[in-house]
Amino acid sequence: MKNARPTPASPLRIGTRGSPLALAQAFETRDRLAAAHGLSEDCFEIVVIKVTGDQIQDKSLKEIGGKGLFTREIEEALLEGAIDIAVHSMKDMPVEQPAGLIIDCYLPREDVRDAFVSLRYKSINDLPQGAVVGSSSLRRRAQLANRRPDLKLVEFRGNVQTRLKKLDDNVAEATFLAMAGLSRLGRTEVAQSAIAPEEMLPAVAQGAIGVERRLEDAAVDALLAPIRDLPTAQRLSAERAFLAELDGSCETPIAGLALLEGENLWLRGEILRPDGSSVLRGERRGPIAAGADMGRDLARDLLTRAGPGFFDFKA
Numbered sequence: 284m285k286n287a288r289p290t291p292a293s294p295l296r297i298g299t300r301g302s303p304l305a306l307a308q309a310f311e312t313r314d315r316l317a318a319a320h321g322l323s324e325d326c327f328e329i330v331v332i333k334v335t336g337d338q339i340q341d342k343s344l345k346e347i348g349g350k351g352l353f354t355r356e357i358e359e360a361l362l363e364g365a366i367d368i369a370v371h372s373m374k375d376m377p378v379e380q381p382a383g384l385i386i387d388c389y390l391p392r393e394d395v396r397d398a399f400v401s402l403r404y405k406s407i408n409d410l411p412q413g414a415v416v417g418s419s420s421l422r423r424r425a426q427l428a429n430r431r432p433d434l435k436l437v438e439f440r441g442n443v444q445t446r447l448k449k450l451d452d453n454v455a456e457a458t459f460l461a462m463a464g465l466s467r468l469g470r471t472e473v474a475q476s477a478i479a480p481e482e483m484l485p486a487v488a489q490g491a492i493g494v495e496r497r498l499e500d501a502a503v504d505a506l507l508a509p510i511r512d513l514p515t516a517q518r519l520s521a522e523r524a525f526l527a528e529l530d531g532s533c534e535t536p537i538a539g540l541a542l543l544e545g546e547n548l549w550l551r552g553e554i555l556r557p558d559g560s561s562v563l564r565g566e567r568r569g570p571i572a573a574g575a576d577m578g579r580d581l582a583r584d585l586l587t588r589a590g591p592g593f594f595d596f597k598a
């Protein structure tokens with residue numbers, strides 16, 4: 284985008300992954316920008332970028348490894364100027380962005396809860412002894428193993444359609460998805476129930492969409508101003524500081540959720556052994572502006588209680 288205001292001849296280029304959920308998030312961002320600025324749809328261009336993580340479907344994410352599996356190619360496009368903004372699920376974003384890029388725009392957060400998805404059973408408690416559950420999320424696997432050590436966990440990857448097909452084929456009796464994703468895809472009916480945070484604390488930043496831009500791009504900065512959601516930014520500030528202090532990588536089961544209560548912020552966090560044999564929980568309450576400090580403080584407290592080697596047990 285060369286001008287401050289996008290036009291059909293010089294549209295704002297929005298970079299995204301090509302999955303149905305990623306596209307829905309990019310469209311939502313475009314629609315909010317269009318409405319806020321009174322611009323037509325053709326002032327925006329959705330640019331689909333292929334990422335490594337989407338192209339390898341037959342391995343677990345742990346096997347492929349490496350940071351930024353779902354973001355590297357998109358961030359390169361942003362740095363090269365091939366796109367003007369990138370739309371991300373904040374849950375999948377590392378706590379730090381590459382030099383020259385910044386995420387300082389969040390859309391209003393969706394439902395933060397995990398969905399319990401099954402053809403036959405209503406909830407986790409409803410599952411019979413020894414039932415098979417599919418999930419590739421380290422957090423959900425550890426949380427489930429902690430709650431129901433009798434269940435058998437199998438790896439489950441792919442988009443909503445793929446996972447539902449696996450349930451149809453009796454590969455597993457149940458799986459988990461984020462309510463936010465189902466909601467954005469208009470598929471909340473596949474959820475038997477939404478799991479309360481008290482039962483399964485969600486991933487840090489679950490349900491939040493972030494918009495990444497070039498740090499120096501003042502025109503895009505100004506364009507994003509009217510769609511920035513402050514409460515979401517405040518909550519993520521606490522949750523992501525918690526994650527950063529834990530040095531959270533994708534290989535550590537961590538959960539965290541901040542809620543606003545008037546002038547205060549309530550942060551809950553937990554860390555688990557990958558095999559679910561142990562869970563440590565904590566919470567902090569304080570002024571919203573102290574959210575990041577609370578996140579770091581809670582993380583240090585949990586790490587002290589955990590002691591060395593807490594995460595070393597293999598699932």
Ligand SMILES: NCc1[nH]cc(CCC(=O)O)c1CC(=O)O
Nearest residue numbers: 372374460461463464489490491
């Ligand atoms: N790791 C994949 C991922 N990243 C974001 C979402 C859902 C949407 C969100 O949490 O914002 C999902 C799928 C899922 O967990 O069901």
